[in-house]
Amino acid sequence: MRKIVIAGNWKMYKTQAETTEFLQGFMPELEKTPEDREVVICPPFTALDAISRSLHGSLVQLGAQNIHWEDNGAFTGEVAGSMLSEIGVRYVIVGHSERRQYFGETDESVNKRLLSAQRHGLIPILCVGETKQQRDAGETESIITNQLEKDLVNVDQQRLVIAYEPIWAIGTGDTCESSEANRVIGLIRSQLSNADVTIQYGGSVKPDNIDEIMAQPEIDGVLVGGASLQPASFARIVNYQ
Numbered sequence: 001m002r003k004i005v006i007a008g009n010w011k012m013y014k015t016q017a018e019t020t021e022f023l024q025g026f027m028p029e030l031e032k033t034p035e036d037r038e039v040v041i042c043p044p045f046t047a048l049d050a051i052s053r054s055l056h057g058s059l060v061q062l063g064a065q066n067i068h069w070e071d072n073g074a075f076t077g078e079v080a081g082s083m084l085s086e087i088g089v090r091y092v093i094v095g096h097s098e099r100r101q102y103f104g105e106t107d108e109s110v111n112k113r114l115l116s117a118q119r120h121g122l123i124p125i126l127c128v129g130e131t132k133q134q135r136d137a138g139e140t141e142s143i144i145t146n147q148l149e150k151d152l153v154n155v156d157q158q159r160l161v162i163a164y165e166p167i168w169a170i171g172t173g174d175t176c177e178s179s180e181a182n183r184v185i186g187l188i189r190s191q192l193s194n195a196d197v198t199i200q201y202g203g204s205v206k207p208d209n210i211d212e213i214m215a216q217p218e219i220d221g222v223l224v225g226g227a228s229l230q231p232a233s234f235a236r237i238v239n240y241q
């Protein structure tokens with residue numbers, strides 16, 4: 001059975017105080033959330049500990065936005081897997097397009113981060129997706145196939161989530177048609193050795209398109225940016241019909 005995972009990627013938003021305020025509004029909304037789905041919040045590193053204490057005992061899981069591939073060492077500015085697992089982190093986003101675009105992440109470093117996450121008992125959420133230019137050139141399939149091939153070397157597909165995030169749909173309000181997201185996610189699934197991997201869609205997911213997205217047969221969840229920052233909108237997404 002494929003697991004449904006609804007995750008909020010807060011990117012570089014929210015201080016600890018803002019996180020606490022968010023949780024006050026958000027947690028009561030979970031009382032009516034069906035148990036068929038896992039809810040994950042991925043705040044900035046600085047809010048992980050605060051949120052970990054508040055989430056303890058709740059249905060919500062904690063996620064980080066990055067992880068280094070070494071277990072420790074002289075890597076200024078990086079965070080290791082043991083530091084995340086110690087404070088209750090369960091998921092970690094790896095290879096987000098913003099990391100690939102602004103911070104020089106390559107498929108090779110993404111692969112090493114995936115392996116590190118699994119070594120520390122964390123479930124990586126691997127992000128893949130094409131740019132607008134690549135889509136227009138008809139390269140969507142080849143780009144994604146290439147990312148999967150390189151990123152997943154030696155990765156255990158029993159402990160993995162994949163997010164299909166077309167880069168042109170991120171933060172633009174320009175959602176990928178749900179049927180098209182379903183098609184690409186089906187293509188991703190066909191290339192995996194484990195057909196039960198949870199595969200999410202990400203890119204301008206909002207309260208008004210979540211029901212349609214989640215009605216697609218191949219889509220097992222969403223990775224939400226902007227709309228996960230407000231308690232009411234993220235609650236509506238989590239409580240999709």
Ligand SMILES: O=C(CO)COP(=O)(O)O
Binds near residue numbers: 172
């Ligand atoms: O990048 C995303 C999630 O990782 C998507 O961001 P938006 O939902 O703001 O488009």
